[in-house]
Amino acid sequence: MTGRSVGDVSPQSFHFDEPLPLRSGASLPAYDLMVETYGRLNAERSNAVLVCHALNASHHVAGTYAGQAKSDGWWDNLIGPGKPLDTDRFFVIGVNNLGSCFGSTGPMHANPATGRAWGADFPVVTVQDWVDAQARVVERFGILKLAAVLGGSLGGMQALDWALRYPERLSHCIAIATAPNLSAQNIAFNEVARRAIVTDPDFHGGHFYAHGVVPKRGLRVARMIGHITYLSDDVMAERFGRELKGGELGYSTQDIEFQIESYLRYQGDKFSDYFDANTYLLITRALDYFDPAAEHGGDLALAFAKARAKFLIASFTTDWRFSPARSREIVKALLDNRLDVSYAEIDAPHGHDAFLLDDPRYHGLLRAYFERIATELTR
Amino acid sequence: MTGRSVGDVSPQSFHFDEPLPLRSGASLPAYDLMVETYGRLNAERSNAVLVCHALNASHHVAGTYAGQAKSDGWWDNLIGPGKPLDTDRFFVIGVNNLGSCFGSTGPMHANPATGRAWGADFPVVTVQDWVDAQARVVERFGILKLAAVLGGSLGGMQALDWALRYPERLSHCIAIATAPNLSAQNIAFNEVARRAIVTDPDFHGGHFYAHGVVPKRGLRVARMIGHITYLSDDVMAERFGRELKGGELGYSTQDIEFQIESYLRYQGDKFSDYFDANTYLLITRALDYFDPAAEHGGDLALAFAKARAKFLIASFTTDWRFSPARSREIVKALLDNRLDVSYAEIDAPHGHDAFLLDDPRYHGLLRAYFERIATELTR
Numbered sequence: 001m002t003g004r005s006v007g008d009v010s011p012q013s014f015h016f017d018e019p020l021p022l023r024s025g026a027s028l029p030a031y032d033l034m035v036e037t038y039g040r041l042n043a044e045r046s047n048a049v050l051v052c053h054a055l056n057a058s059h060h061v062a063g064t065y066a067g068q069a070k071s072d073g074w075w076d077n078l079i080g081p082g083k084p085l086d087t088d089r090f091f092v093i094g095v096n097n098l099g100s101c102f103g104s105t106g107p108m109h110a111n112p113a114t115g116r117a118w119g120a121d122f123p124v125v126t127v128q129d130w131v132d133a134q135a136r137v138v139e140r141f142g143i144l145k146l147a148a149v150l151g152g153s154l155g156g157m158q159a160l161d162w163a164l165r166y167p168e169r170l171s172h173c174i175a176i177a178t179a180p181n182l183s184a185q186n187i188a189f190n191e192v193a194r195r196a197i198v199t200d201p202d203f204h205g206g207h208f209y210a211h212g213v214v215p216k217r218g219l220r221v222a223r224m225i226g227h228i229t230y231l232s233d234d235v236m237a238e239r240f241g242r243e244l245k246g247g248e249l250g251y252s253t254q255d256i257e258f259q260i261e262s263y264l265r266y267q268g269d270k271f272s273d274y275f276d277a278n279t280y281l282l283i284t285r286a287l288d289y290f291d292p293a294a295e296h297g298g299d300l301a302l303a304f305a306k307a308r309a310k311f312l313i314a315s316f317t318t319d320w321r322f323s324p325a326r327s328r329e330i331v332k333a334l335l336d337n338r339l340d341v342s343y344a345e346i347d348a349p350h351g352h353d354a355f356l357l358d359d360p361r362y363h364g365l366l367r368a369y370f371e372r373i374a375t376e377l378t379r
Numbered sequence: 380m381t382g383r384s385v386g387d388v389s390p391q392s393f394h395f396d397e398p399l400p401l402r403s404g405a406s407l408p409a410y411d412l413m414v415e416t417y418g419r420l421n422a423e424r425s426n427a428v429l430v431c432h433a434l435n436a437s438h439h440v441a442g443t444y445a446g447q448a449k450s451d452g453w454w455d456n457l458i459g460p461g462k463p464l465d466t467d468r469f470f471v472i473g474v475n476n477l478g479s480c481f482g483s484t485g486p487m488h489a490n491p492a493t494g495r496a497w498g499a500d501f502p503v504v505t506v507q508d509w510v511d512a513q514a515r516v517v518e519r520f521g522i523l524k525l526a527a528v529l530g531g532s533l534g535g536m537q538a539l540d541w542a543l544r545y546p547e548r549l550s551h552c553i554a555i556a557t558a559p560n561l562s563a564q565n566i567a568f569n570e571v572a573r574r575a576i577v578t579d580p581d582f583h584g585g586h587f588y589a590h591g592v593v594p595k596r597g598l599r600v601a602r603m604i605g606h607i608t609y610l611s612d613d614v615m616a617e618r619f620g621r622e623l624k625g626g627e628l629g630y631s632t633q634d635i636e637f638q639i640e641s642y643l644r645y646q647g648d649k650f651s652d653y654f655d656a657n658t659y660l661l662i663t664r665a666l667d668y669f670d671p672a673a674e675h676g677g678d679l680a681l682a683f684a685k686a687r688a689k690f691l692i693a694s695f696t697t698d699w700r701f702s703p704a705r706s707r708e709i710v711k712a713l714l715d716n717r718l719d720v721s722y723a724e725i726d727a728p729h730g731h732d733a734f735l736l737d738d739p740r741y742h743g744l745l746r747a748y749f750e751r752i753a754t755e756l757t758r
Contacts, residue, residue: 024630124630184615184639185607191640192603195647198633199596201580206633217578221600224571228564236563242670249668251403251503253660254577254585257667260563261570268574281632288636289628291621 003083005076006038009063011103014137020098021132023289026123029112034059034096034103035137038079039087046377048091048143049370050134050170051075052151052158055226055283056275058102061094062087077358084367089374090147095137097130099282107278108209120206120278127154127290131161135169147373148172149309152355153322154283157290160330164292167308172373174312174366177319177355179326180300180333181291186321189229190284193222197277206278215277220268222280227267232318232351236260293333300329301336310340312369314362316354317347342369382462384455385417388442390482393516399477400511402668405502408491413438413475413482414516417458418466425756427470427522428749429513429549430454431530431537434605434662435654437481440473441466456737463746468753469526474516476509478661486657487588499585499657506533506669510540514548526752527551531734532701533662536669539709543671546687551752553691553745556698556734558705559679559712560670565700568608569663572601576656585657594656599647601659606646611697611730615639672712679708680715689719691748693741695733696726721748 011034020028036059041048051061053074062079065071079085079092096104099122107122138146149170151159156178163173182190197203200218204211228236240260249257256262296302311334315327324345334341346362348354354362391414399407415438420427430440432453441458444450458464458471475483478501486501517525528549530538535557542552561569576582579597583590607615619639628636635641675681690713694706703724713720725741727733733741 024628026630120633124632181621183612184619184621184637185610185612187621187637188603188607188615188639188643191637191643192600192607194632195603195644196575196600199599220578221571221575224567224574225604228567228571231564233562233564236567240563242560242563242566242673251405253503253573253657253664254499257664258563258566258570260567264567264570265574278632285632285636294621 003086004081005072006063006080006087008066009036009038009060009073011036011059013103014140016133016136018136020129022123022129023126024124028098028105028123031098031105031133032103033098033105033133033137036060036063036073036094038062038092039090041091041141041143045141045143046145046147047089048093048138048141048146049085049148049150050093050095050138050146050162051079052130052134052149052155053094053097054151054153054155055287056271057155058100059094059096059104060102061092075356078363078366084363085150085370086374090370093137093141095134097125098133099125099279101276101279106276107206107282108276117207117209118278119209120281122278122282124285125282126286127157127161128165130286131158131165134158135166138169144169146170147377148174148370150174151178152176153178153352154287157287160292161290163307163309163311164303167306170309171376172312172369173307173309174369175330176314177316177322177327177352178330179322180293180329182288183326187288189225190288193225194281194284196221196225197280203277206281208277214272216272219272219275219277219280220265223268223271223275224264227264229321230351230353232320232349234318235349235351238349300333304333304337304339307334307337307339312342312344314344314346314365316351317345318349319352319354321352382465383460384451385442385459385466387445388415388417388439388452390415390438392482393519395512395515397515399508401502401508402505403503407477407484407502410477410484410512411482412477412484412512412516415439415442415452415473417441417471418469420470420520420522424520424522425524425526426468427472427517427520427525428464428527428529429472429474429517429525429541430458431509431513431528431534432473432476433530433532433534434666435650436534437479438473438475438483439481440471454735457742457745463742464529464749465753469749472516472520474513476504477512478504478658480655480658485655486585486661487655496586496588497657498588499660501657501661503664504661505665506536506540507544509665510537510544513537514545517548523548525549526756527553527749529553529555530557531555532557532731533666536666539671540669542686542688542690543682546685549688550755551691551748552686552688553748554709555693556695556701556706556731557709558701559672559708561667562705566667568604569667572604573660573663575600575604576659582656585660587656593651595651598651598654598656598659599644602647602650602654603643606643608700609730609732611699611728613697614728614730617728679712683712683716683718686713686716686718691721691723693723693725693744695730695741696724697728698731698733700731
């Protein structure tokens with residue numbers, strides 16, 4: 001890995017008073033969004049890259065928080081001076097999405113109508129709603145056109161939505177390890193996770209804040225399911241295989257026997273300590289709902305008819321959550337519109353998780369693509 | 380589907396007083412096994428086929444219970460007069476495994492040491508323990524050698540174990556949609572399901588019978604996870620796709636939006652009404668533990684060195700739970716021992732579930748194989 005960290009960073013909170021109309025028909029009267037930026041916006045305001053986050057990430061994309069150990073941003077391996085997304089050249093913006101639990105307005109904040117926490121009454125938000133909110137952040141920076149919108153997984157869906165609905169406001173759309181919509185199997189995994197949370201007695205119909213409890217059992221199970229789908233079968237076999245936690249079998253149905261069990265329980269525990277249950281429901285629903293082709297009779301090519309950006313689409317061979325076949329659907333729809341598309345199917349063993357890792361071929365690809373964008377900027 | 384039903388059948392309960400030593404080092408002092416048989420044992424006692432069951436099945440393999448609607452045995456499409464496993468030729472035996480919840484001694488029965496239900500204290504049982512118990516049933520019928528042992532999934536593991544540890548007591552081993560052991564991913568799915576059950580407050584550490592409750596929340600989630608792994612991505616897409624339950628989106632995180640959610644919730648509800656939580660833990664652990672190669676330094680060919688049976692191994696192309704690659708591992712180990720092996724990789728869309736369905740190519744294969752066995756019997 002070449003390049004340096006952007007160093008210590010600080011988030012900013014942006015307040016918005018203009019109501020945000022939502023896809024559901026509801027409207028959010030006023031809201032705050034947590035934002036971080038790295039690098040400097042140039043005089044032409046043409047070098048901004050918006051990074052959209054996936055399920056459990058946030059505006060804290062790169063850098064560290066002063067005095068906090070292990071506070072690296074979630075995509076710190078990609079973004080910084082001399083890194084593939086080079087902050088010596090680009091102004092990078094991270095925005096925490098509405099409904100999330102990292103500072104932007106969400107279910108744990110007060111519903112102005114009642115004065116109590118929104119809880120399960122927080123309006124259902126969609127990828128489109130997030131993108132609309134992000135667009136207002138971009139406007140506040142006085143940026144008319146983003147050099148790129150970049151995202152992986154659910155973040156990739158947001159990047160695609162930018163290209164679909166704000167075609168004149170981005171030059172490049174970079175969508176990694178994503179899909180044009182969720183398959184029935186994808187929805188099924190989300191639904192099981194949601195049921196685990198909702199049926200946890202500590203969920204209290206989504207109003208657990210008032211009870212001073214957290215539906216940790218449900219969150220743990222949800223996260224364990226998620227983790228299985230993030231990793232490839234192969235990488236799980238290689239990393240854990242059938243290795244035992246102790247030296248020999250203990251013949252117990254409840255104690256940990258295999259290392260993979262230990263790993264999953266640890267991930268579940270960690271997640272349940274910091275993630276909000278209502279946010280989990282909202283974000284998985286946003287995933288379920290995203291389906292740009294649906295408004296065009298199921299024709300994805302028609303959906304992209306208004307897109308004007310150039311595209312980089314990338315997938316990973318062992319990603320069975322959002323397989324290369326799903327990325328190829330996007331590529332086909334883009335090519336049907338004679339758009340400028342680069343597509344890479346990266347042979348990586350890590351499954352869906354690969355989009356967060358620093359595989360040299362993957363990062364080499366992004367480095368080359370951002371160099372192309374930088375070159376275009378100087379023309 | 381050709382052939383007829385075996386008609387109304389009745390289970391028998393077999394009592395065993397001789398203690399059963401278990402792999403864990405514990406011993407079951409006395410126990411009952413529920414058994415059903417179809418067809419007639421011939422004078423030579425050479426035409427018996429033992430059918431081993433998987434996770435949620437039982438001794439009720441074929442036929443119906445008088446006066447009970449929808450009481451078909453779980454493999455009724457395969458077994459009956461004129462069916463692929465023809466009860467006009469074969470004497471078919473179904474045994475409910477120890478620890479199950481369909482009548483054989485299990486966690487809901489009284490622990491003789493305390494007089495109370497075993498609950499979570501029921502001894503951990505393994506595939507080997509089940510096979511040892513099945514062998515005693517077979518002995519009680521005076522059968523020295525089974526014509527075949529047949530099983531799918533976890534039932535296939537039992538069939539393999541018969542061939543490994545009772546090599547002289549079966550002529551044919553038919554193992555379908557199975558694996559020589561679980562992968563890390565397989566164990567991971569089992570573990571999440573177990574955690575959902577164990578962390579349900581109604582589980583009460585496995586002693587919920589005394590509290591008059593059932594950990595239904597956990598059982599539902601466990602079953603939903605299971606169902607995802609039984610079906611192929613493709614068949615889920617074809618059967619449910621992104622079809623909505625209502626005409627349009629309701630924008631809710633807790634209500635059902637998609638048909639696949641409705642299906643999974645229904646399956647979960649149904650399962651939680653009849654299946655025992657402790658049995659679920661026991662049976663998934665038996666799956667986790669099965670690993671005949673482990674005792675031979677990881678060498679599956681060495682494990683099969685003592686096998687003498689002829690083998691039919693079958694897998695389904697879209698089964699991602701126990702993929703064809705896992706069956707091929709078994710075939711290779713058998714061929715390394717120069718054993719008589721037939722292997723079929725059946726192009727079927729239904730995923731793991733295919734072994735329970737009546738795909739014509741699949742049933743044609745079994746029909747042909749049982750005809751071969753019948754021919755051998757008459758020689």
